[in-house]
Amino acid sequence: MASANATKEKSIDLEKLDLDDLERQLEEGFGEDIDRELAERLAELDFIDEQKAQIANPDMLGQVVLNTVWDQFTNQVAIQAGEDFIKSNNGLRLDLSDDAHIQTTENFADGKIASHNTEIDYQKRYDEWQSNFQKDESGNVVTHTTRTGKEEATLVKGARAPFDENRPKGSKENHTDMDHTVSATEIIRDAEANAHMTKEEQIAFANSKENLNEMDSSLNRSKGDKSMSDWLDNPNANGQKPDEIFDISEADEQRLREKDEEARAEYEKQKKEAEERSIKAGKKSQKAEALRVGKKAARAIIMNLLAELVKKIIQKFVAWLKSSNKNLKSLLTSIKDAIIAFVIDLKTQVVSVLDTAVTVIASSIIGPVFGVIKKAWMFIKQGWKSLKEAVDYIRDPKNKGQSVEIMMMEVGKIVMAGLTAGGAIVLGEVIEAGLTTIPIFAIEIPLFGSLANIIGIFMGAVVAGIIGALAIDLINRLIAKKQKQMLEAERIDKANAVLATQDKIIARDIDKLNSEKEDISSSISNRHKEAGKIMKEALDNIVNNDGESNDEELRTIRKRLDSLAKEE
Numbered sequence: 006m007a008s009a010n011a012t013k014e015k016s017i018d019l020e021k022l023d024l025d026d027l028e029r030q031l032e033e034g035f036g037e038d039i040d041r042e043l044a045e046r047l048a049e050l051d052f053i054d055e056q057k058a059q060i061a062n063p064d065m066l067g068q069v070v071l072n073t074v075w076d077q078f079t080n081q082v083a084i085q086a087g088e089d090f091i092k093s094n095n096g097l098r099l100d101l102s103d104d105a106h107i108q109t110t111e112n113f114a115d116g117k118i119a120s121h122n123t124e125i126d127y128q129k130r131y132d133e134w135q136s137n138f139q140k141d142e143s144g145n146v147v148t149h150t151t152r153t154g155k156e157e158a159t160l161v162k163g164a165r166a167p168f169d170e171n172r173p174k175g176s177k178e179n180h181t182d183m184d185h186t187v188s189a190t191e192i193i194r195d196a197e198a199n200a201h202m203t204k205e206e207q208i209a210f211a212n213s214k215e216n217l218n219e220m221d222s223s224l225n226r227s228k229g230d231k232s233m234s235d236w237l238d239n240p241n242a243n244g245q246k247p248d249e250i251f252d253i254s255e256a257d258e259q260r261l262r263e264k265d266e267e268a269r270a271e272y273e274k275q276k277k278e279a280e281e282r283s284i285k286a287g288k289k290s291q292k293a294e295a296l297r298v299g300k301k302a303a304r305a306i307i308m309n310l311l312a313e314l315v316k317k318i319i320q321k322f323v324a325w326l327k328s329s330n331k332n333l334k335s336l337l338t339s340i341k342d343a344i345i346a347f348v349i350d351l352k353t354q355v356v357s358v359l360d361t362a363v364t365v366i367a368s369s370i371i372g373p374v375f376g377v378i379k380k381a382w383m384f385i386k387q388g389w390k391s392l393k394e395a396v397d398y399i400r401d402p403k404n405k406g407q408s409v410e411i412m413m414m415e416v417g418k419i420v421m422a423g424l425t426a427g428g429a430i431v432l433g434e435v436i437e438a439g440l441t442t443i444p445i446f447a448i449e450i451p452l453f454g455s456l457a458n459i460i461g462i463f464m465g466a467v468v469a470g471i472i473g474a475l476a477i478d479l480i481n482r483l484i485a486k487k488q489k490q491m492l493e494a495e496r497i498d499k500a501n502a503v504l505a506t507q508d509k510i511i512a513r514d515i516d517k518l519n520s521e522k523e524d525i526s527s528s529i530s531n532r533h534k535e536a537g538k539i540m541k542e543a544l545d546n547i548v549n550n551d552g553e554s555n556d557e558e559l560r561t562i563r564k565r566l567d568s569l570a571k572e573e
Contacts, residue, residue: 079312080364082305082308082312082361083302083361083364083365083368086302086304087301087365087368087370087372090365090368090369093297095123100121100370101295104117105119105120105122106287107119107288107291108122108125108127110196110200118131121294124289130199130200131199133204134199137164138160138161139159146158146159152239152242158194160193160194164190168189168193172211173212175219175220175222180222180223182220183218183219184217184218184224184225186264187216187268187272188231190230191230192207192210197276198279201282202275202276210271210275215268215271218261224247232265233261233265237262298365301365302361302366305361305362305364306362309357309361310354313347313350313354314347317347318340318344321342321343322336322339324339440460446460
């Protein structure tokens with residue numbers, strides 16, 4: 006009975022070991038790993054197909070050429086704004102220093118003129134002042150030494166004539182003349198008076214009641230152009246002073262000295278007032294020049310911002326042309342998106358705005374040569390940028406798996422893009438130089454420069470862009486060919502891996518089937534053996550009972566045989 010129970014338990018286990026259960030057990034084990042590997046292989050094949058579709062994308066060069074043209078255009082606008090400022094500034098470069106606008110007496114005496122002052126023409130004043138003096142062959146002022154030992158500039162004949170015209174005269178009856186207390190020649194030689202006072206103001210003071218003094222004709226002739234103190238305090242060749250020669254009383258001498266003090270006090274006052282006017286005029290001129298260059302810079306900034314807006318609109322318009330949904334509504338939406346993108350990017354335009362402002366100011370300070378310097382700098386910067394991008398590409402961990410051949414060609418594309426941008430600058434200069442010789446192309450367009458310059462910028466970029474496009478396209482074709490070969494080989498490897506994985510699954514299924522066959526065969530054999538035992542036990546019982554029938558045992562045997570039959 007124990008053997009029969011064991012056989013029954015074994016039969017129950019075999020019933021549970023059906024195909025579905027075996028599949029589940031295999032999938033939970035190594036079967037799941039095989040299916041996952043197959044899915045991964047198929048995904049890798051899809052990725053390879055995507056890579057093949059992306060090979061030889063031509064958009065990069067177009068973007069490089071577009072950026073180069075735009076950079077040159079915006080730089081030219083800024084440079085031209087600086088040159089326009091110089092033209093509007095009487096040909097003078099930007100200089101907001103005090104010496105350029107505020108005329109000092111010391112600088113005036115040394116011939117250093119505040120030439121940027123637009124309120125007062127100090128150069129004219131200086132030239133008129135110098136015209137009063139005799140000059141030697143080298144143009145130096147001729148001087149002489151007075152009786153008192155002073156060295157004075159020698160005046161040309163007629164230098165004091167404007168001071169004597171229409172001035173009040175003395176009295177012939179009283180034998181008097183109207184004397185300039187502060188003499189005309191002293192005023193003519195005075196750098197301070199000539200720097201800050203107009204000729205009319207000088208004459209007005211010289212002939213004012215504060216400076217005119219009616220005195221005896223003989224005294225006036227003796228005094229001449231000397232100051233009152235020089236005349237009264239210095240003896241003549243005979244050692245005699247005026248008070249001895251002309252019997253001047255102490256009271257009269259005191260009166261003459263007081264008159265001199267009063268006249269000089271008024272003279273100094275008027276010169277100081279005139280100097281203050283010069284300072285105010287200089288500061289006003291400084292503000293005006295700063296405002297002029299500020300306006301030029303602001304206009305250049307606005308032009309560049311508008312150019313950036315146009316650039317975005319053009320990009321959206323080109324995208325609209327490529328789209329399948331071309332209608333007025335979609336076009337307006339594209340333009341709206343361009344404007345929104347421009348407004349959003351305004352914060353990022355700070356660097357560009359500052360660069361434009363700096364370029365305008367630098368062009369205003371340095372002059373046209375700054376344009377050449379800036380273009381040279383652009384060329385150097387583009388070369389450095391290309392070199393840096395090439396190094397970054399080589400160092401990028403994502404490119405470590407690339408073949409040396411493909412990496413070198415990719416670096417060649419980066420370098421070629423840089424050469425295209427640099428070539429656009431050089432070609433632009435060459436074309437501009439050639440067109441400048443033709444008068445019509447030398448015509449200046451406000452803010453943009455000459456026609457030769459504008460055509461040079463765009464033609465240089467177009468020609469360099471075409472050459473660069475052909476070169477990069479050739480490199481792209483070589484890269485595409487190499488990459489396709491590599492990807493095709495990789496695809497074959499991946500496909501072989503998929504086939505190998507599928508072979509594993511087939512082998513797994515065969516193993517499962519063989520295992521099931523063996524288990525079923527073993528189960529049938531065991532049941533046959535069990536049936537034989539039962540039959541043998543039944544025969545033994547019949548023999549032992551001497552042929553007598555035992556209904557109960559027969560019923561038990563029948564049940565056991567029925568059970569085996571059901572298991573079959």
